[in-house]
Amino acid sequence: MSASKDAALRAINKPASFGPDLDISQYSRQPKNWEPCPLSNLPEDIIRRALEVGVLPGQESRSATFFQIDHSVVFRAVQEIFEGKIEMMSAKEALEKYDWLKDYWWKVISVDTDKYTALAELSWDQGYFIRILEDQKVTIPLQACLFISTDNLNQNVHNIIIAEPGSEAQIITGCTLHSSVQRGLHVGITEFYIKNDAKVTFTMIHNWAQNFDSRPRSGAIIEDNGVFISNYMCFKPLKSLQMYPVAYCRGVNSRARFNTIIYGMGNSYIDVGSKIVLQNEGCRGEIISRAIATDKAQIYARGFLQGEHGDTKAHLECRGLLLSDEATIYAIPELMAKAQGAELSHEAAVGKIAEEQVQYLMARGFSRSEAEALIVRGFMDVSIFGLPEDLEREIQKIIDVTTGRAL
Amino acid sequence: MFLTENILDVQGLSVEVSGKRILNNVNLQIPRGEVHILFGPNGCGKSSLVMTLLGFPAYRIVSGRIIFKGIDVTDLPTDERVKMGINVAFQNPPAIRGVKLVGILRRLLPDEEKLNELLARVKFPLDFLSRDINLGFSGGEIKKSEVLQVLAQGGDFIILDEPDSGVDVENLRILGAVIGEMLRGRSALIITHLGVILQYIDADMAHVMMDGSIVCSGSPMKILGQILNEGYRWCEKCRQAKTLRCEL
Numbered sequence: 001m002s003a004s005k006d007a008a009l010r011a012i013n014k015p016a017s018f019g020p021d022l023d024i025s026q027y028s029r030q031p032k033n034w035e036p037c038p039l040s041n042l043p044e045d046i047i048r049r050a051l052e053v054g055v056l057p058g059q060e061s062r063s064a065t066f067f068q069i070d071h072s073v074v075f076r077a078v079q080e081i082f083e084g085k086i087e088m089m090s091a092k093e094a095l096e097k098y099d100w101l102k103d104y105w106w107k108v109i110s111v112d113t114d115k116y117t118a119l120a121e122l123s124w125d126q127g128y129f130i131r132i133l134e135d136q137k138v139t140i141p142l143q144a145c146l147f148i149s150t151d152n153l154n155q156n157v158h159n160i161i162i163a164e165p166g167s168e169a170q171i172i173t174g175c176t177l178h179s180s181v182q183r184g185l186h187v188g189i190t191e192f193y194i195k196n197d198a199k200v201t202f203t204m205i206h207n208w209a210q211n212f213d214s215r216p217r218s219g220a221i222i223e224d225n226g227v228f229i230s231n232y233m234c235f236k237p238l239k240s241l242q243m244y245p246v247a248y249c250r251g252v253n254s255r256a257r258f259n260t261i262i263y264g265m266g267n268s269y270i271d272v273g274s275k276i277v278l279q280n281e282g283c284r285g286e287i288i289s290r291a292i293a294t295d296k297a298q299i300y301a302r303g304f305l306q307g308e309h310g311d312t313k314a315h316l317e318c319r320g321l322l323l324s325d326e327a328t329i330y331a332i333p334e335l336m337a338k339a340q341g342a343e344l345s346h347e348a349a350v351g352k353i354a355e356e357q358v359q360y361l362m363a364r365g366f367s368r369s370e371a372e373a374l375i376v377r378g379f380m381d382v383s384i385f386g387l388p389e390d391l392e393r394e395i396q397k398i399i400d401v402t403t404g405r406a407l
Numbered sequence: 408m409f410l411t412e413n414i415l416d417v418q419g420l421s422v423e424v425s426g427k428r429i430l431n432n433v434n435l436q437i438p439r440g441e442v443h444i445l446f447g448p449n450g451c452g453k454s455s456l457v458m459t460l461l462g463f464p465a466y467r468i469v470s471g472r473i474i475f476k477g478i479d480v481t482d483l484p485t486d487e488r489v490k491m492g493i494n495v496a497f498q499n500p501p502a503i504r505g506v507k508l509v510g511i512l513r514r515l516l517p518d519e520e521k522l523n524e525l526l527a528r529v530k531f532p533l534d535f536l537s538r539d540i541n542l543g544f545s546g547g548e549i550k551k552s553e554v555l556q557v558l559a560q561g562g563d564f565i566i567l568d569e570p571d572s573g574v575d576v577e578n579l580r581i582l583g584a585v586i587g588e589m590l591r592g593r594s595a596l597i598i599t600h601l602g603v604i605l606q607y608i609d610a611d612m613a614h615v616m617m618d619g620s621i622v623c624s625g626s627p628m629k630i631l632g633q634i635l636n637e638g639y640r641w642c643e644k645c646r647q648a649k650t651l652r653c654e655l
Binding site for chain 2: 366379
């Protein structure tokens with residue numbers, strides 16, 4: 001690991017390619033200390049906040065649970081009936097247990113990508129390790145919560161998710177904070193390995209605070225016939241968020257899909273993209289993003305499709321809805337074909353709520369504000385994401401709860 | 408409730424859109440319980456009259472009044488007029504992504520049993536309910552969806568804007584029967600281009616609109632016969648237009 005440390009040290013002042021450059025020394029490295037305990041023993045306000053990002057306190061609807069507060073892992077468990085099918089533990093524990101895990105550490109994402117990856121190496125604060133064992137199809141979602149309870153804290157997690165050949169799983173990760181936390185920096189490294197014929201649906205929901213910064217760094221490698229679906233949602237104001245996850249469709253017929261819904265409020269600066277690199281025969285990719293900007297929010301909605309093999313196909317659909325004249329949406333779809341026969345396409349549209357649609361709904365008896373809320377909710381419709389029915393219903397519920405106050 | 412003879416009384420209505428005059432001194436009275444037809448060539452202002460009756464802001468009233476059920480609704484917002492009973496099936500409704508037809512219908516008619524009954528009557532493909540409203544609907548499906556929504560709204564004054572255009576024969580038969588039944592005991596204004604819908608409904612009176620004004624009123628079948636024989640040119644050259652009714 002010393003090579004990683006060296007690379008990190010060299011990159012610790014390297015700004016990210018996008019987003020505001022943060023002074024990482026301004027955040028505290030003094031967390032509250034949390035002892036391991038059953039989830040039901042956690043303070044009610046923490047449970048309530050976790051619930052808003054899809055993390056359930058009762059474990060019966062989840063096959064496994066991981067809960068980290070600040071830098072402490074307070075809970076991790078696999079439901080009894082799923083033992084021997086899935087593994088879920090802290091990344092530190094996993095590195096101690098499995099010598100081979102070092103072959104997965106910083107292998108999708110480079111440690112020296114920028115100062116945030118470097119920070120995650122030099123000041124590493126746990127994170128989770130999930131492994132779906134070979135041919136295990138886990139129908140009940142796994143869940144992980146990364147929680148911040150200390151104001152102005154810097155939390156750097158490194159997560160590894162391995163779907164062994166033929167396995168299937170849905171993972172819900174909620175990142176949120178205590179209502180007393182106003183500032184802070186969350187850096188989340190997540191490396192996915194989707195092996196042959198495996199399928200992972202990963203849903204990440206972020207709820208931060210007005211002066212909070214977030215820099216997730218995610219990457220996935222998908223092998224033969226593997227499927228990786230990533231859903232990302234952020235509905236609360238924050239100071240800045242910048243991420244540009246990438247999926248490498250490395251195996252034959254591998255598939256990747258990114259679904260993103262961003263609701264930018266207040267003075268939020270949000271720069272979110274998704275990238276898919278199609279590297280083998282039959283690879284398919286799809287990026288769907290929905291960005292809503294209100295108040296003075298600035299949203300950069302990026303997308304990048306790269307075709308490196310002839311028999312590949314991918315599409316990018318980016319739609320933005322502007323609800324305020326002081327807000328900005330900048331949609332940047334990019335296509336790069338490096339092989340003849342790579343079929344890449346995109347459509348991007350940014351605009352305000354169509355008056356014609358409002359009037360149509362008013363002609364059905366809805367008031368103007370009801371009509372506008374209905375259109376905005378419709379814009380965030382998750383049914384286009386092609387999710388399993390239960391998960392879709394659950395995500396819709398989360399959207400209803402988290403956007404209920406805003407609309 | 409204060410009852411008046413006319414459910415709708417449009418008095419001297421002139422309207423502009425983006426500074427351009429589109430309706431000129433329109434006068435139209437529809438007595439309670441009567442079904443009136445509005446004929447007119449493309450672009451004559453028929454749909455603009457509907458939008459104005461609904462109070463869409465782009466349709467600026469320059470002069471005149473709209474009296475509905477004895478109340479001056481000229482300055483009321485759209486949703487208020489709709490709640491008073493003006494229900495419209497649009498000719499070209501907009502598609503709205505993510506807004507499901509079933510969501511609208513359930514809001515308009517929360518009684519699940521009654522809603523299912525309506526769906527059966529209109530023979531609406533059930534899988535369309537969970538689709539985004541008007542997105543990728545065929546001409547016939549749009550008409551059915553519009554009629555369904557108006558039925559679910561349950562108002563007592565119905566405006567149908569070209570319910571018979573772009574619909575195949577089989578669906579027209581279904582729609583015609585449903586509309587015929589729907590209009591029983593209600594008042595209505597039906598806009599039609601070719602009058603096919605007249606095979607299915609009993610209309611009391613027809614009006615012809617040209618260049619933003621109503622130029623002729625009279626028997627629906629007689630006016631339709633003349634239009635089908637000679638086109639709207641007949642209305643232009645008809646000396647009695649503007650002054651007399653075209654009676655049988």
